[in-house]
Amino acid sequence: MARYELVKRSVALITLTNPPVNALSSAVRHAIAKSMECALSDPKVTAVVICGENGSFCGGADIREFAGPLKGPPLVPLLDAIEAGEKPVVAAIEGVALGGGFELALVCHYRIAHSKARLGLPEVTLGILPAAGGTQRLPRLIGISAALELITTGRHISAQEALKLGIVDQVTEQNACEVAVEFALRAVAKPLLSRRVSMPCKPREIRSAAVMGIKRECLHGHEQDLGMVPSLGTMGRGIAVCLARVGISVIAVESENKLLETGRQMVIGMLERDAKRRGVSASLNLLKFTISLQDLKDVNLVIEAVFEDMALKKRVFQELSKVCRPATLFCTNTSGLDVDALAGVTDRPHLVVGMHFFSPAHVMKLLEVVCGPRSSSETIATAMSLGKRMGKVRVAVGNCPGFVGNRMLKPYIDQATFLLEEGDFGFAMGVFRMSDLAGLDVGWRVWKESGLTGSDVDPENPPRRRQGRRYCPIPDMVCEKGRFGQKTGRGWYMYDKRGGTNAKPDPLIQILLETYRSKYGIQPHNISNQEIIERCLFALANEGFRILEDGIAARPEDIDVIYLFGYGFPRHRGGPMFYASMVGLERVLERLEHYHQAHPDVPHLKPSPLLKKLVACGSPPVQKWREHIKTMHSHL
Ligand SMILES: CC(C)(COP(=O)(O)OP(=O)(O)OC[C@H]1O[C@@H](n2cnc3c(N)ncnc32)[C@H](O)[C@@H]1OP(=O)(O)O)[C@@H](O)C(=O)NCCC(=O)NCCSC(=O)/C=C/CCCCCCCCCCCCC(=O)O
Numbered sequence: 210m211a212r213y214e215l216v217k218r219s220v221a222l223i224t225l226t227n228p229p230v231n232a233l234s235s236a237v238r239h240a241i242a243k244s245m246e247c248a249l250s251d252p253k254v255t256a257v258v259i260c261g262e263n264g265s266f267c268g269g270a271d272i273r274e275f276a277g278p279l280k281g282p283p284l285v286p287l288l289d290a291i292e293a294g295e296k297p298v299v300a301a302i303e304g305v306a307l308g309g310g311f312e313l314a315l316v317c318h319y320r321i322a323h324s325k326a327r328l329g330l331p332e333v334t335l336g337i338l339p340a341a342g343g344t345q346r347l348p349r350l351i352g353i354s355a356a357l358e359l360i361t362t363g364r365h366i367s368a369q370e371a372l373k374l375g376i377v378d379q380v381t382e383q384n385a386c387e388v389a390v391e392f393a394l395r396a397v398a399k400p401l402l403s404r405r406v407s408m409p410c411k412p413r414e415i416r417s418a419a420v421m422g423i424k425r426e427c428l429h430g431h432e433q434d435l436g437m438v439p440s441l442g443t444m445g446r447g448i449a450v451c452l453a454r455v456g457i458s459v460i461a462v463e464s465e466n467k468l469l470e471t472g473r474q475m476v477i478g479m480l481e482r483d484a485k486r487r488g489v490s491a492s493l494n495l496l497k498f499t500i501s502l503q504d505l506k507d508v509n510l511v512i513e514a515v516f517e518d519m520a521l522k523k524r525v526f527q528e529l530s531k532v533c534r535p536a537t538l539f540c541t542n543t544s545g546l547d548v549d550a551l552a553g554v555t556d557r558p559h560l561v562v563g564m565h566f567f568s569p570a571h572v573m574k575l576l577e578v579v580c581g582p583r584s585s586s587e588t589i590a591t592a593m594s595l596g597k598r599m600g601k602v603r604v605a606v607g608n609c610p611g612f613v614g615n616r617m618l619k620p621y622i623d624q625a626t627f628l629l630e631e632g633d634f635g636f637a638m639g640v641f642r643m644s645d646l647a648g649l650d651v652g653w654r655v656w657k658e659s660g661l662t663g664s665d666v667d668p669e670n671p672p673r674r675r676q677g678r679r680y681c682p683i684p685d686m687v688c689e690k691g692r693f694g695q696k697t698g699r700g701w702y703m704y705d706k707r708g709g710t711n712a713k714p715d716p717l718i719q720i721l722l723e724t725y726r727s728k729y730g731i732q733p734h735n736i737s738n739q740e741i742i743e744r745c746l747f748a749l750a751n752e753g754f755r756i757l758e759d760g761i762a763a764r765p766e767d768i769d770v771i772y773l774f775g776y777g778f779p780r781h782r783g784g785p786m787f788y789a790s791m792v793g794l795e796r797v798l799e800r801l802e803h804y805h806q807a808h809p810d811v812p813h814l815k816p817s818p819l820l821k822k823l824v825a826c827g828s829p830p831v832q833k834w835r836e837h838i839k840t841m842h843s844h845l
Pocket residue numbers: 229230232233268269270271272273279280281282283284305307308309310331332335340341
């Protein structure tokens with residue numbers, strides 16, 4: 210009922226032999242179980258291929274046995290054992306893989322299909338469910354909506370459709386079995402964890418973590434450890450508190466005893482206040498403070514929270530690679546830098562992931578887990594699970610400048626400053642308060658690094674244009690006056706003291722604006738509330754559509770969660786993407802087209818192709834947008 214042979218010296222070839230369609234009769238199930246046992250226990254065997262005789266993989270349950278009592282080995286444990294095995298198993302699908310046959314293919318770690326093959330779960334046509342794992346594995350492999358459609362219709366799909374959906378790994382015109390054998394040989398050294406469809410990648414248990422921060426001004430310092438001074442900054446302190454209060458032992462890194470003592474007292478104070486509020490005792494025994502990087506040699510995971518500077522972060526990661534165990538995970542707390550570039554300087558790019566905490570880290574709920582192209586599934590799962598343990602709302606996002614939240618801020622802030630330049634709406638908009646809170650120097654530094662402002666800009670360049678598009682230099686002018694927001698007591702608003710939160714309009718900003726407008730001959734005009742809202746929020750959502758197209762966020766709901774929990778988007782509006790759907794995608798498109806026509810030098814106002822596509826498809830509800838997105842990131 211199944212033939213077992215060794216091919217290419219190391220591949221166990223299991224051929225189902227139950228004509229006419231190699232259905233899973235009791236004898237076939239028995240033979241598969243025996244063959245798998247042989248293959249897994251034979252040291253000569255490094256990989257397995259399962260195929261069917263006479264050009265048919267497997268037609269599912271043997272309908273000839275339906276009339277009698279159920280007998281023979283149950284299918285589910287057999288399939289689970291194939292999937293859990295430590296040797297790669299490849300399904301070579303010719304003819305049909307239906308019902309239990311398809312479920313057998315789903316437990317194999319790879320699937321090769323002949324171009325004429327057909328796959329499907331026809332159980333519904335028999336009045337039953339694909340209960341040998343089909344209802345669980347298929348949605349995990351291709352997503353709930355695509356799987357539901359196949360399960361509830363029972364329709365057969367072609368090999369080409371299966372490839373498009375991500376069910377098979379390769380379609381071939383040649384002998385599928387021969388192709389699968391070659392494929393299996395190449396799969397031998399590869400990790401199997403992420404290929405087991407039913408098992409979401411298991412996160413590692415994190416018992417000890419290190420948090421390190423380094424002050425910006427120490428970038429060019431000359432301390433012994435890193436050639437710079439580690440310091441427990443605001444983010445580092447917040448992260449250390451989050452870790453300790455959920456029972457993870459923390460080593461906090463400092464560079465000198467004075468800074469160490471200050472950081473220690475602040476973290477302990479925060480933990481004690483937190484414990485008092487929650488009526489528990491503070492877990493101070495979990496904390497260790499050190500000035501020696503060598504103390505990190507045994508930790509499971511490091512969260513680097515140094516100043517937002519690529520060169521500095523790279524140096525830190527190079528040093529950490531030398532000190533830490535090869536299996537230690539490296540997380541970078543960055544609000545927008547390239548996680549993969551950092552991974553590239555380490556000896557373990559697959560163990561590097563971004564953890565974008567929001568300040569103050571022990572209060573703010575949101576955590577963007579930034580998946581670099583080389584971050585392994587286990588690394589991502591560990592960061593997600595650690596975030597869960599820390600009580601965070603976690604969203605896995607892709608790696609691009611600013612990730613999701615901060616990338617979307619750019620068009621939003623741009624619109625707010627253009628509106629400020631053009632018109633007279635006072636300072637009623639949240640974006641200016643938010644910028645003062647975050648620190649105006651943060652964006653200023655990013656614009657400088659990207660050549661939008663600063664000494665790299667050609668003096669001949671028109672002041673209100675950069676890189677071929679409209680630019681508003683007013684934020685630079687504010688920063689040039691040393692007005693960095695709340696922390697300096699002056700920004701877009703004035704505050705009663707440094708670090709004060711009581712914002713008042715500042716007549717000096719009004720004067721700055723008037724001088725600026727008269728210099729450039731700008732006639733201020735009244736701008737309606739509607740235009741302010743539309744330009745800011747539709748530009749924000751438009752970037753969200755681009756993020757979805759680029760595969761940086763897996764679904765619109767993720768973007769909404771980021772904006773609700775990290776950026777204070779009004780809850781009752783549901784987030785920028787839901788808001789756009791409530792306004793009506795047609796209306797959003799029409800207004801963006803209108804504003805882009807009026808401001809052709811602002812590319813962010815140009816409607817994104819996905820928005821246009823959704824409108825062309827009749828503006829489906831948010832939950833259905835995913836079906837119209839081409840790029841899918843399997844690890845998000
Ligand atoms: C598409 C087809 C496969 C082929 O179509 P076509 O090319 O047009 O040819 P046909 O003329 O239709 O068929 C050719 C011949 O093949 C026979 N045939 C087809 N399918 C089967 C089959 N599944 N079993 C047996 N024989 C089959 C057909 O009768 C023809 O024969 P003949 O020439 O007339 O002699 C098409 O045929 C097709 O669509 N087939 C049906 C596919 C199907 O519905 N499959 C079943 C789906 S349900 C399923 O798979 C469920 C799986 C659950 C697990 C099953 C395992 C059993 C577990 C029980 C264990 C319990 C033990 C418990 C013990 C304990 O715990 O105590």
